[in-house]
Structure formats: C-alpha cells, structure tokens
Amino acid sequence: MGSIGPVTANPYPWPYDGVVDTARTAVLCIDWQTDFCGPGGYVDTMGYDISLTRAGLPATARLLAHVRSLGMLVVHTREGHDPDLSDLPANKRWRSARIGAEIGGAGPCGRILVRGEPGWEIVPEVAPVPGEVVVDKPGKGAFYATNLDLVLRTRGITHLILTGITTDVCVHTTMREANDRGYECLILSDCTGATDKGNHDAALHMVTMQGGVFGCVATSDDVIAATTE
Amino acid sequence: MPTITAARPAAYAFDLHTTALLVIDMQRDFLEPGGFGESLGNDVGQLRRTIGPLTALLAGARAAGLTVLHTREGHLPDLSDCPPAKLERGAPSRRIGDPGPNGRILIRGEYGHDIVDELAPLPGEPVIDKPGKGAFYATGLDELLAERNVRSLLVTGVTTEVCVHTTVREANDRGYECLVLADCVGSYFPEFQRVGLDMIAAQGGIFGWVADSMDVLAVLPTTPVLQPSS
Numbered sequence: 001m002g003s004i005g006p007v008t009a010n011p012y013p014w015p016y017d018g019v020v021d022t023a024r025t026a027v028l029c030i031d032w033q034t035d036f037c038g039p040g041g042y043v044d045t046m047g048y049d050i051s052l053t054r055a056g057l058p059a060t061a062r063l064l065a066h067v068r069s070l071g072m073l074v075v076h077t078r079e080g081h082d083p084d085l086s087d088l089p090a091n092k093r094w095r096s097a098r099i100g101a102e103i104g105g106a107g108p109c110g111r112i113l114v115r116g117e118p119g120w121e122i123v124p125e126v127a128p129v130p131g132e133v134v135v136d137k138p139g140k141g142a143f144y145a146t147n148l149d150l151v152l153r154t155r156g157i158t159h160l161i162l163t164g165i166t167t168d169v170c171v172h173t174t175m176r177e178a179n180d181r182g183y184e185c186l187i188l189s190d191c192t193g194a195t196d197k198g199n200h201d202a203a204l205h206m207v208t209m210q211g212g213v214f215g216c217v218a219t220s221d222d223v224i225a226a227t228t229e
Numbered sequence: 230m231p232t233i234t235a236a237r238p239a240a241y242a243f244d245l246h247t248t249a250l251l252v253i254d255m256q257r258d259f260l261e262p263g264g265f266g267e268s269l270g271n272d273v274g275q276l277r278r279t280i281g282p283l284t285a286l287l288a289g290a291r292a293a294g295l296t297v298l299h300t301r302e303g304h305l306p307d308l309s310d311c312p313p314a315k316l317e318r319g320a321p322s323r324r325i326g327d328p329g330p331n332g333r334i335l336i337r338g339e340y341g342h343d344i345v346d347e348l349a350p351l352p353g354e355p356v357i358d359k360p361g362k363g364a365f366y367a368t369g370l371d372e373l374l375a376e377r378n379v380r381s382l383l384v385t386g387v388t389t390e391v392c393v394h395t396t397v398r399e400a401n402d403r404g405y406e407c408l409v410l411a412d413c414v415g416s417y418f419p420e421f422q423r424v425g426l427d428m429i430a431a432q433g434g435i436f437g438w439v440a441d442s443m444d445v446l447a448v449l450p451t452t453p454v455l456q457p458s459s
Contacts, residue, residue, distance in 0.1 A: 016318045046432070089404030098239065099433035139402030140435075168428055169435060173402070176395040180361025182312030195432065202424040206390050209418065210269045211319025213362075213391055 002070050004159075007186065007226040009218035011208045015159055015184045022227065026073040026157045029060065030142060030164025030171050032126045033078055035119040037165055037193075040108030042119065045101040048195040053165045057125045059190040060163045063220040064126060070227060073155055075133045076122060077142045079170060080115040087138045087145075140170045143177040152183070159184045161223060163191035168203040175207070175214050185215030188223065231448035233408070236440040237430045241408050243381040245454040249296035249374065252283065253364065253386025253393055255348045256301055258341040260387065263330035265341070268323035271417040276387045279415040280347050283385050286413055286442040287348060294453030296377055299350045300357045300364045302392060303337045310360045310367075362392045365399040374405070381406045383445060384437075385413035390425040397429060397436050407437030410445065 001023045006013035035042035037053040044050050064074060081088045085104045096103045096112070103112050109119030115136060128134055137146045152160075160183045164171050171192055175185050187207055194200035207214045232242040258264035260276050267273055290297055304311040308326050316325055323334050331341025337358060350356050359368045374382075382405050386393055393414050397407045409429050416422040429436045 012319060016314055091401075091404065091406050095433045095435070140398060141402050144399065144402045169432075173398040176362060176398065177366065179314075180363050180366045180395070182314055184314040199424070199428055199431065202421070202428075206421060209421075210271070210391075211321055215314075 002227060002229040004223070004227045007216075007218050008222045009186060009216035011212045012216060014186045014216040014218060017184070020159045020184075022067075022070050022072045024156055025159040025161065026075055026152060026155070027063065027067050027161045027163065028142070028174065029064070029074060029076045029122075029126055030162065030174055031077055031079050032057070032060070032122050032164055033080075033120055034109050034123055035079075035113055038109065038119070038123055040119065042101055042107070042112050043195060045107050045112065046099055052195060052197060052200075053193045055193045056163065056165070056191045057123070059188070059220045061125050063163065063188070063191060063223065066224050066227070068129065070229060073133070073157060074128070075135060075148070075151065076128045077135045077137055077148070077164070077170075077174070078115075078120060078122065079137055079140070080113050080120045081138055083111070083114055083116065085114075140173040141177045142170070142174040143181065149181060157183070160186070162187045165192065166194040166200075167192040168194050168196075168199040172203050172206075179214045186223070187215065187217055188220050189217055190219045233438075233440050233444045233448060235444050236408060236438040238434045239438070241406075241438040241440065243383075243406070243408070245293065245295065245450070247378055248381040248383065249298055249377070249379045250287070250290040250383045251364070251385065251396070252287070252297065252299045252348060253384070253396055254300055254302050255280075255283070255344050255386055256303075256342060257331055257345055258335055260345050261331065261341070263341070265323070265325070265334045266417065268321050268329070268334065275417045275419070276415040279385070279387065279413050280345065282410075282412040282442045284347050286385065286410065286445060289446045289449050290383070291351070292451055292453070293449040295383075295449075296379060297351075297354045298357060298370075298373070299344060299348075299354060300359055300370075300386070300392075300396075301337075301342060301344065302359055302362070303335045303342045304360060306333070306336055306338065361395075363395040363399045364392070365396065365403065371403060379405075381408070384409045387415045389414045389416040390418075390421040394425055394428070401436045408445075409437060409439050410442045411439055412441050
C-alpha cells in the first residue's frame with residue numbers, strides 16, 4: 001500500500017498528521033446522480049444550469065482512475081427515497097413541490113429522487129466499479145440514517161477526500177458530519193460544484209477559515225502529486 | 230397557528246405546542262475576550278451584537294411557555310472525546326485544553342465554557358453538551374426533542390456558518406422545520422453571516438427559513454400556552 005501527504009492545501013498541508021497510508025484514506029463521491037447533474041434530472045427540472053454541477057466530472061474521473069490504481073477505497077453516495085416515500089420528510093416534499101419539481105413526482109428521468117429510477121442513478125463518467133461501496137441516503141448528510149460511519153470504521157478509514165455535488169449542500173453537510181466524527185477531511189475544489197457559483201466559492205472559503213474548521217481545500221492535481229505507491 | 234409572513238423564502242407557520250427555541254453555543258469561550266474564538270484571531274465584538282436581540286427573544290419565548298434549549302460545545306477534561314484532527318489542526322495561540330484567562334479552553338466545567346450571564350439557562354431548561362459543531366451528533370438532542378414532541382425549531386446562537394449551520398443541516402435531514410433568526414445568529418465574518426443565511430433559504434428553503442426576532446415576538450402570545458398533558 002502507498003501513502004498520501006503532505007498535500008498542498010489551504011489552510012495547512014493536509015493531512016494534519018503529515019502522511020497517511022492510502023489504506024486509511026477513502027475518496028467519497030457524493031451524489032453524482034443524473035438528478036443533480038444530468039439532462040432531465042431534478043436540478044435541471046428546477047431550472048438550474050447543470051453545466052455548473054457537471055463541471056467537476058472530468059477531474060473526478062481522472063482522480064478516480066488514479067486512486068483505483070493505488071487500491072484506495074472509493075465510496076459513492078446517492079440521495080433518494082423509497083418508492084412509497086415513507087422516508088421523505090413532509091417539509092422536504094413540500095419545498096420541492098413549491099419550486100416545481102416534487103420529489104416522487106414524474107419527470108423526464110423517471111420519478112424524481114426515487115430509488116431505482118433512471119434519474120437517481122450515478123452518471124457513467126464516475127460510475128462505481130465492482131467492489132466499491134454505494135451508500136443510499138435520505139438526507140443531505142451521508143452519515144444520517146445510513147451505514148457510512150460503520151463501513152468506514154470497519155475498513156479502518158480515518159481520512160476522507162471529498163468530491164461531488166453540490167458543494168454547499170450535500171458535500172458540505174457530509175463534510176461537517178465527518179469532521180464532528182473525527183475524520184480528517186479534504187475537499188477538492190475542482191471535483192465539486194454547486195447550482196450557484198457564489199455558493200460554491202463561499203462554501204470552500206468557509207472550510208479554510210479558523211485554521212481549517214472543517215478540514216482543508218485542495219485540487220485533484222494536488223492530491224495526485226502527493227500520492228506514492 | 231402563528232405565521233411569520235416576512236420569513237424567506239416563504240411564510241413560516243409554527244405550532245406553539247411543538248416549537249422550541251434553540252440557543253447554540255452562546256459561551257464565554259466564543260463571545261468574550263481571552264476565549265477560544267479570540268485565540269483563533271477573531272474579533273468577538275462581531276458576535277456580541279446578538280446578545281441584545283437574543284435576550285429579548287428568550288424572554289418572549291419563556292413568557293409564551295415555549296421549550297427553551299441551550300447547547301455548549303466542549304470536551305471532557307481528559308480530552309477523551311476530542312478527535313486528534315480537531316485538537317492538533319492548525320496553529321491557534323491556544324489549543325483546546327490549554328489554560329486561558331477563563332480556565333482551560335473549551336473544557337466542560339470551566340468558566341469560559343459556560344453560557345454568558347445575559348443568556349444563562351433557567352432551572353428546568355435543558356443544556357446539551359456537544360463535542361462537535363453539530364448539536365445532534367453524540368448527544369441526546371434528537372431523543373429529547375422527540376420526548377417533548379418538538380417539530381419546529383427557532384434557531385439562534387453562534388457562529389452562523391459553523392455550529393448554527395451544521396446543526397440546522399442535521400435538524401433538516403431529521404425533518405425538523407428550522408427558522409433561523411438573522412439578528413440572533415452571529416459570525417466573526419460579515420461575508421459568512423450574509424452567505425450563511427442566504428444558503429439556508431436558497432433553492433426554495435433547502436435547509437429552512439430565515440426571519441428576524443421581531444417577527445417572532447410579534448406573533449408570540451405574552452402568556453404561556455397550555456402544554457398538552459402527556
């Protein structure tokens with residue numbers, strides 16, 4: 001197994017403990033689903049520009065090829081709800097209806113954000129390969145009401161590299177949850193994206209304040225340059 | 230039901246019987262000179278403007294008989310609940326557990342760890358001690374709210390983009406309806422105060438609603454609502 005670090009990152013060389021075994025590091029791919037970055041999906045239906053949420057796909061695909069060659073653990077998450085919507089909070093459904101894309105309603109890619117529908121699937125550019133873990137989550141955070149923490153601890157993971165969408169919503173919520181649980185986190189600016197560029201930038205900036213209150217920010221090139229086999 | 234029509238992105242209605250006021254981390258360590266916040270290079274004056282409006286809101290919530298809950302961020306004296314990544318990260322002038330003018334930084338039981346005098350909890354008001362930024366992780370908050378049948382949270386405290394945001398995100402995923410009160414939450418950074426509030430109300434209110442404390446006080450009754458007997 002190889003190692004990773006120190007990665008050139010903001011606000012400190014990541015990780016805090018200098019160098020970490022790649023066996024203790026996982027790459028999280030958060031919600032790279034058609035519903036968030038594909039034509040006809042949830043975000044497209046709400047009227048947002050999906051070129052913003054797709055922007056991180058090439059860099060993420062390149063990062064995945066690299067970390068897979070090193071044998072690192074890759075974990076994918078998918079936001080979605082059971083077909084009977086029994087795990088959909090009433091306020092979440094109400095809000096989605098208010099902006100014209102009700103969760104569970106019919107859309108061009110099947111029922112919006114419902115498990116098993118075409119729109120809920122991960123896009124091909126960064127699709128899981130056999131052996132990679134996929135975590136289904138009902139919320140924005142990947143730790144609430146899922147087995148993610150158990151999976152990571154069982155594999156001995158202590159450090160997380162975060163990619164995915166959207167930066168300010170699901171990626172940030174998950175990074176905050178991971179940070180509270182003691183994982184040392186690195187978010188990649190070129191492997192994330194948001195429906196609003198200003199919120200993407202602000203979310204990254206927030207990470208870097210106060211000595212790295214949630215961890216660090218870097219790019220995929222910084223990570224690739226800091227790994228050794 | 231009381232309704233705040235001025236809330237963004239839309240009117241916020243709440244049932245007095247199922248609503249609680251949540252006061253997050255209004256601790257001396259964050260709000261007073263010599264504490265953890267200042268040791269990270271922050272101007273604590275940016276947070277102190279919340280104390281006035283929050284004092285008035287707290288009085289109003291107590292008069293109306295709402296459940297009031299307080300949180301405090303901190304660690305056990307032996308630091309056994311402080312992740313190494315949190316303890317050792319960065320280069321603050323004082324780390325968690327180091328001695329400071331108000332006692333050991335962010336340690337439970339120390340003077341600096343406690344809530345500022347103006348907002349001191351009353352007997353009977355739950356105080357939730359949390360090791361992280363979010364008030365739901367590794368605490369009994371979710372169970373406590375369920376016991377009291379709370380579904381809506383009026384959210385106040387510090388800091389807007391860190392502990393307030395993390396807690397609101399956790400609450401939202403759990404189905405609570407959160408109204409964040411702009412003048413009762415504070416950040417060391419004006420940019421983050423603004424964008425933090427904008428993010429709450431973005432995309433149809435993806436994490437909740439935003440209003441001012443005066444909007445709440447205007448619709449709260451001035452005598453206690455009768456809590457349903459359990």
